[in-house]
Amino acid sequence: MSRPMDDPGASGVEDGSAAAGGPAAVDHPLALRVSHVSKTFPGTRALDDVSVSVENGTIHCLLGGNGSGKSTLIKILAGVYRADPGGRIRVHFHEIDADKTSPEWARGAGLHFVHQDLAIFNTMSVAENLALGRGFPVGPTGNIRWRALRRHARTVLERFDVHVSPSRLVADLRPADRTMVAIARALQDQADASEGLLVLDEPTVSLPAVEVDILFGALRRYAAAGQTIVFVTHRLEEVTRIADRVTVLRDGRLVTTLDSAEVTKERLVELIVGRALDHAAANASVMEGEDLALEVSDLWGGPLRGISFGLRRGEVLGIAGLVGSGRTSLLTTLFGLQPPTTGSIKLDGAPVSFHDVDDAMDAGLGFVPEDRSESAFLDMSLRENLSAAQVAKYWHGMRLRGREEADDARRSIADFSIKANSERQPFATLSGGNQQKAVVARWLRRKPKLLLLDEPTQGVDVAARAEIYRLVRDAVAAGTSVIVVTADLEELARVSDRVLVLANGRITHEVRGPDIDPSRITELVLSATGDPTDPANPDMEVSQR
Ligand SMILES: Nc1ncnc2c1ncn2[C@@H]1O[C@H](COP(=O)(O)OP(=O)(O)OP(=O)(O)O)[C@@H](O)[C@H]1O
Numbered sequence: 001m002s003r004p005m006d007d008p009g010a011s012g013v014e015d016g017s018a019a020a021g022g023p024a025a026v027d028h029p030l031a032l033r034v035s036h037v038s039k040t041f042p043g044t045r046a047l048d049d050v051s052v053s054v055e056n057g058t059i060h061c062l063l064g065g066n067g068s069g070k071s072t073l074i075k076i077l078a079g080v081y082r083a084d085p086g087g088r089i090r091v092h093f094h095e096i097d098a099d100k101t102s103p104e105w106a107r108g109a110g111l112h113f114v115h116q117d118l119a120i121f122n123t124m125s126v127a128e129n130l131a132l133g134r135g136f137p138v139g140p141t142g143n144i145r146w147r148a149l150r151r152h153a154r155t156v157l158e159r160f161d162v163h164v165s166p167s168r169l170v171a172d173l174r175p176a177d178r179t180m181v182a183i184a185r186a187l188q189d190q191a192d193a194s195e196g197l198l199v200l201d202e203p204t205v206s207l208p209a210v211e212v213d214i215l216f217g218a219l220r221r222y223a224a225a226g227q228t229i230v231f232v233t234h235r236l237e238e239v240t241r242i243a244d245r246v247t248v249l250r251d252g253r254l255v256t257t258l259d260s261a262e263v264t265k266e267r268l269v270e271l272i273v274g275r276a277l278d279h280a281a282a283n284a285s286v287m288e289g290e291d292l293a294l295e296v297s298d299l300w301g302g303p304l305r306g307i308s309f310g311l312r313r314g315e316v317l318g319i320a321g322l323v324g325s326g327r328t329s330l331l332t333t334l335f336g337l338q339p340p341t342t343g344s345i346k347l348d349g350a351p352v353s354f355h356d357v358d359d360a361m362d363a364g365l366g367f368v369p370e371d372r373s374e375s376a377f378l379d380m381s382l383r384e385n386l387s388a389a390q391v392a393k394y395w396h397g398m399r400l401r402g403r404e405e406a407d408d409a410r411r412s413i414a415d416f417s418i419k420a421n422s423e424r425q426p427f428a429t430l431s432g433g434n435q436q437k438a439v440v441a442r443w444l445r446r447k448p449k450l451l452l453l454d455e456p457t458q459g460v461d462v463a464a465r466a467e468i469y470r471l472v473r474d475a476v477a478a479g480t481s482v483i484v485v486t487a488d489l490e491e492l493a494r495v496s497d498r499v500l501v502l503a504n505g506r507i508t509h510e511v512r513g514p515d516i517d518p519s520r521i522t523e524l525v526l527s528a529t530g531d532p533t534d535p536a537n538p539d540m541e542v543s544q545r
């Protein structure tokens, strides 16, 4: 059996106790050691000589800005990508050249993954998706035992506190539940295991606080039982809550590995960004006057039960509320994706009723949806994705004005610091956070009258987050009005001129001025109960925990 520290090349990143060898190293062998791994894509060096060690039974956060190489490293471990020759990877006692990994090797080495794009199949049921992770139960004649399949699924879902029916189609689940199903699938056979390595690439990106707590509870139990967890996130407050150790990557290179107890959030920002962030307040002056861009009166439909509010020109209105309170429905109803049953919407004083998204866009609305897959064209280039909301602008007679489109694309790439080789790069090969920046950029370029943002900074790193809101502020200064939904109440408080609290499809509070404070908003969100027994709210069972 090989000893844990037989490669001196990786010693630069070991901590003192492990590097010292001896009894400590034997008691706490490394679960994972990555040595000198590089990965070159055409035009991009995604990883450059990276070495990382992860101790057994620990929760290890992998941090870094958008495009810094986190997902690439994980995909090499999973055998989805092969590294450049020269690196080595060891998982427990399974050691391999980094350019030879394969899905079979990863499985044999006890690795489990939840990838950033989840790899959950929308056209299959929850139970079938869970079975994909472990095989379908079959009877003596080779027939699939559907009842056993559903029974197993129900047990797994209960264990992970996922409140969905095994027979639901995944397409019909909200994003947070899809994530929980993906996590349950990866972990289903792991609950009692005392070793194994679970790798989670941004699992919390669409999870609201309550579900993050459930997930963290589960992760701590697994780590206590001896499993090792590698965890990617951009939410730095999660790092201090969950991590034992942290590794930071920047531009494909290792910055450092540290005990999480040694770091503050500010220090992490510096390590990730490479400099301190300028915390100039993003909050603008509160708008005076009654120049209303949008008036909503007594809007009903889906979970919404009599919503009325006004939005001033150049105002940023934040919407807070628990999952199922109607936040997303409010935005999709305004954008014409689902017609209201009753109520009126006025834009610049004139009643509007959108039959579809084209109507809404013609009227000057923009919408960044919660689920990026709804609005990104993965098989097209970055440039096409950037112009998808304004293709008409580039048609001249019957010719597409390619140069103008390319110039605009390059400007957006610079303005939003989108990390890409060129505007022609296939969208699917951009990192997750860079895809998100492009979707937001696409709408801001249109200079919409009304911009609807649903979780606009999901998966976006700390520096780019500030940058996105700076650009939103520029649009606001030019007269755009914004409605923003985000589960991150600190962010909501920082960017909003006014906040509405939604509960069970009703507006329960309006928060202004000095009351716009994360802890005050949290208090209101948690105390605001609508009327949970009211049959007018069909989502009730799903949304209530
Ligand atoms: N298949 C590919 N072809 C070309 N370039 C790629 C491919 N996959 C990743 N890249 C590039 O490699 C770099 C690292 O991407 P990666 O997805 O690892 O970043 P990340 O750290 O996970 O970022 P994020 O936080 O945004 O998810 C990026 O510049 C990305 O565009």
Ligand SMILES: [Mg+2]
Pocket (backbone or CB within 6 Å): 070, 071, 072, 116, 201, 431, 432, 433
């Ligand atoms: Mg990634």
